[in-house]
Amino acid sequence: MVTPLAVTSKPVTFVEQSLYEVHEKVYPRSVTGVYATWRWLMVWLTQTLFYGLCWLPWNGRQAVLFDLTARKFYIFGLVFWPQDIIYLAVLLIISAYSLFLFTAVGGRLWCGYACPQTVYTEIFLWIERKIEGNRAARIKLDANAMSPRKLLLRVAKYSAWGLLALWTGFTFVGYFTPIKMLWVSVWSFSLGPWEIFWIIFYGSFTYLFAGHLREQVCKYMCPYARFQGVMFDPDTLTITYDATRGEPRGSHKKGESYKAQGKGDCVDCSICVQVCPTGIDIRKGLQYECIGCAACIDACDQVMEKMGTPKGLIRYSTEHAIAAHWGWKEIISHIVRPRVLIYTAILWTIIAAFIWGIATKSTLRVDVIRDRAVLAREVEGGLIENVYRLHVMNASEAAHRYAITVSGLPEINMIGERIIELPPAGDRTFMVQVRVPPDSGKRGSNVIYFEVKAMADETTVIREKATFIQP
Amino acid sequence: MQNILSVLWPSFLVAGIAEGIFFTLIDPQELYLFGEPVHFSSLTTYSIGFFCFWVICAASSMATCYLLHTAQEFKGADQKT
Numbered sequence: 001m002v003t004p005l006a007v008t009s010k011p012v013t014f015v016e017q018s019l020y021e022v023h024e025k026v027y028p029r030s031v032t033g034v035y036a037t038w039r040w041l042m043v044w045l046t047q048t049l050f051y052g053l054c055w056l057p058w059n060g061r062q063a064v065l066f067d068l069t070a071r072k073f074y075i076f077g078l079v080f081w082p083q084d085i086i087y088l089a090v091l092l093i094i095s096a097y098s099l100f101l102f103t104a105v106g107g108r109l110w111c112g113y114a115c116p117q118t119v120y121t122e123i124f125l126w127i128e129r130k131i132e133g134n135r136a137a138r139i140k141l142d143a144n145a146m147s148p149r150k151l152l153l154r155v156a157k158y159s160a161w162g163l164l165a166l167w168t169g170f171t172f173v174g175y176f177t178p179i180k181m182l183w184v185s186v187w188s189f190s191l192g193p194w195e196i197f198w199i200i201f202y203g204s205f206t207y208l209f210a211g212h213l214r215e216q217v218c219k220y221m222c223p224y225a226r227f228q229g230v231m232f233d234p235d236t237l238t239i240t241y242d243a244t245r246g247e248p249r250g251s252h253k254k255g256e257s258y259k260a261q262g263k264g265d266c267v268d269c270s271i272c273v274q275v276c277p278t279g280i281d282i283r284k285g286l287q288y289e290c291i292g293c294a295a296c297i298d299a300c301d302q303v304m305e306k307m308g309t310p311k312g313l314i315r316y317s318t319e320h321a322i323a324a325h326w327g328w329k330e331i332i333s334h335i336v337r338p339r340v341l342i343y344t345a346i347l348w349t350i351i352a353a354f355i356w357g358i359a360t361k362s363t364l365r366v367d368v369i370r371d372r373a374v375l376a377r378e379v380e381g382g383l384i385e386n387v388y389r390l391h392v393m394n395a396s397e398a399a400h401r402y403a404i405t406v407s408g409l410p411e412i413n414m415i416g417e418r419i420i421e422l423p424p425a426g427d428r429t430f431m432v433q434v435r436v437p438p439d440s441g442k443r444g445s446n447v448i449y450f451e452v453k454a455m456a457d458e459t460t461v462i463r464e465k466a467t468f469i470q471p
Numbered sequence: 472m473q474n475i476l477s478v479l480w481p482s483f484l485v486a487g488i489a490e491g492i493f494f495t496l497i498d499p500q501e502l503y504l505f506g507e508p509v510h511f512s513s514l515t516t517y518s519i520g521f522f523c524f525w526v527i528c529a530a531s532s533m534a535t536c537y538l539l540h541t542a543q544e545f546k547g548a549d550q551k552t
Contacts, residue, residue, distance in 0.1 A: 069513040071498060085495050177514075194514045221480055 025142070026215055026279035028125060029135040029271070033298025042113040043122055051167075054174040059397055059424065066176050072425065078358065079395040079425045081365060090354045097350065099224075101343040103231040105335055106316075107238040108292035111225070117217050118291060120168075120210035121277065124161055131157045135274060161211045162203075169203030215278040218291050229288060234319040235334040239294055241272075241283045241314045242322060249283075252307065265309045272296035272314060282314055363396035366452045366462045371431070376469040383413075383435040386468050392420060392452055393427040401455040406434055408448035409441045409468060419455070434468060441470050478536055482528030489524045490517070 056063040058076055065074045073080040080087060102109045111118060132138050132153050144150055173195055174182050185191045191199075209217050218225050232238070246266035252258040266283070273281045275295040280287050282296045300314040321331050371387035379385045394400050401421045406414045416432035434448065445467040454460035499516035502509045509516060 068494075068517055071513075082495050082498070088495075192512075192514065194512075194518045197518065223484070 023216065024279070026277065027135045027138050027274075028277045028295070029274040029299075030125075030129055031275045031295045031298045033301060035294035035298050039113055039118075039122065039293065043119050046114060046116075046119055047123070051171050054171060054179045061425075062178050062180070064175065065178060067178075068176050072427075074425065077397055078361075081393055081395070081427075083365060083367070084361075087354070087357065087361075090350060090357070094347065094350055094354060097343060097347040100231055101340065101347055103228055104233070104236060104339050104343055106292075107232065107236055108228060108290070111218065111228075112292035112294060115291075117209060117222070118277075118293065120206060121214050123164070124210040125277075127160045127164070128157055131160065158211075161207055165203040165207035165211075166199065168206045169199040169201070172202045173199050215289070215291075218278060219289055225288065225291075233337075233339060235331075235337055237316045237318055237331070238286055239282060239290060239292055239297060239314065240286070240317040240319075240322055241266075242312070242317070243283070243285075244322075244325075246283070246313050265304070265307075265313050267303065267307060269303055271299045271303055275299040361395070362460065362462065363394065364400075364402070364452065364454060364460050364462050365393040365395060366450065366464050367391040367393075368450050368464045368466045370466060370469075376471045378438075379435065382438060384438055384440075384470060385415075385433050385435045388432050388434060388450070388466060389429060390432055390450065390452075391427065391429045392422065394422040394425065397424050399423050399426075400457075400460075403453050403455055404432070405451045405453075406432075406448060407451065409436050409446055411440055412436050412448065436468065436470070438470075441468065443470050445469055474536060478529055478532040482525055482532045485528045486521060486524035489528070490521045493524070494520065 053064050054062065058074075061074060063074070063076050067074065071082055073084075099110055128138070132141055141150060141153065170182070170186070171179070176198075177195060182191070182195065185195070213221075246264045248262065248264055249266035249268040250263050251267055252263065253261070272283070273279070273296075275298070276282070277293060277295065278289045278291060280289045282290065294316070297314050297316070301311040304311045304313055318326075318331055318334065320326065320334065324330075367390070369389045369391070371389060374387050376384055376386050390404070392402060392404075394402075399422065401419060404414070404418055404420065406412055413435050414432055415435060417430060420428060420430070422428060446469075448466050448468045450464045450466060452462050452464075494517060499509065499511075499513050499520070502516065511519070
């Protein structure tokens, strides 16, 4: 039986409406408590690392330096060349899997505690609070007309933000250009145009993101915020409001038992909304805007303490735990589940492979490139010559002498340097000519081998394949 | 404004990734510009490279934004004039 298609003559109407909501400024109220302390610890830890690590010396050079000009990355005793890109790729995979694992177990731990956006917003908010006062004072100041006092506070705040942002930009560039030289250049006014540009570029982004955009970066710009939901399941720890305990919400009258009035533990003080850096109401349930900072947990716990009700009306919990009234014991027993086990297994396999790779990484690298300009030519004595460019890289912390030999064809001979010396983490590119008699090997391409061997250490040896063209 | 940002922001992210991959594989000192070897400093080449990537990605995002307009919107615009 065929159902005839319904033909409608109703015209399709398009309703035009803005895709964007009007942004309302969020004034986060300051909060203290266990999780706030953790957040500040993470601010100190990450920023001590970021601002400090670039100043750390190591064997007469900067310990962590991504020297783009010389195309070498130094990380303490390790030297990476562009050829070592695989390690960077593996490191990125490890970071991604760690993020998946942490998210599956504890929700947006990264966003709440370690993401630079959260960390810098926290620091910039602290400056704002020190200069302009608490939440109420800031709302009042914003509503007021411009006055000498307001102007002074604004100038002070923006200057403090600007200085911190500039320092952040300077530090960032200091990871790519030796920071001590950069510091000297600043004071002798000899910074290069691109160095100035990148310091200001990175600084402006810090200023704009942490000072002005704040939660909008997480809500509208961050790709991770958009897909983190797929890593959640009903056993993922998230910041949850216990609705069965809290509702129906409302203020408690003194002297009467609120339970007798049929009220829940939530006194509807709205402090959990006021402290939220993204301006959401956690009592509406899990929302994608929630960055998992736990500020509302600290705030609510303080209120619960004052009211004499047990803490944890808002707490880290899971969907299953809230539904079935589980305690911590059951929650922890549900952490071990297939998703977590698979993520953990993959993560540890990659980490193990990565460590093994780094530990057994050769301290010598050789690239052989045939000179493209000359295929093959006849030189004195009727010999056939091919020209090669050798790039020898010493990725160790000591100077080395290397012996270079060539093999693979009868009566093969090499003209050029046979012994080269390289400083620690040094490299050199040079040309060598390889000659064979005209009857050596077959016509066309022949396989030959260059062997570079460290003279002090026989185990450091690299054999590189190349082709020799016999006309 | 929001349209400009939704063009500039994703193209910035992608340009960053493209820049990383491109210059890991290619040494800026080995590039040729109009048949002449590039004689800028490495930092200059990296910086110019980044902005070229950004502009290219932004052009692509812009084209996407433009093509997303429905026929109805164009008709609407015509009727207004």
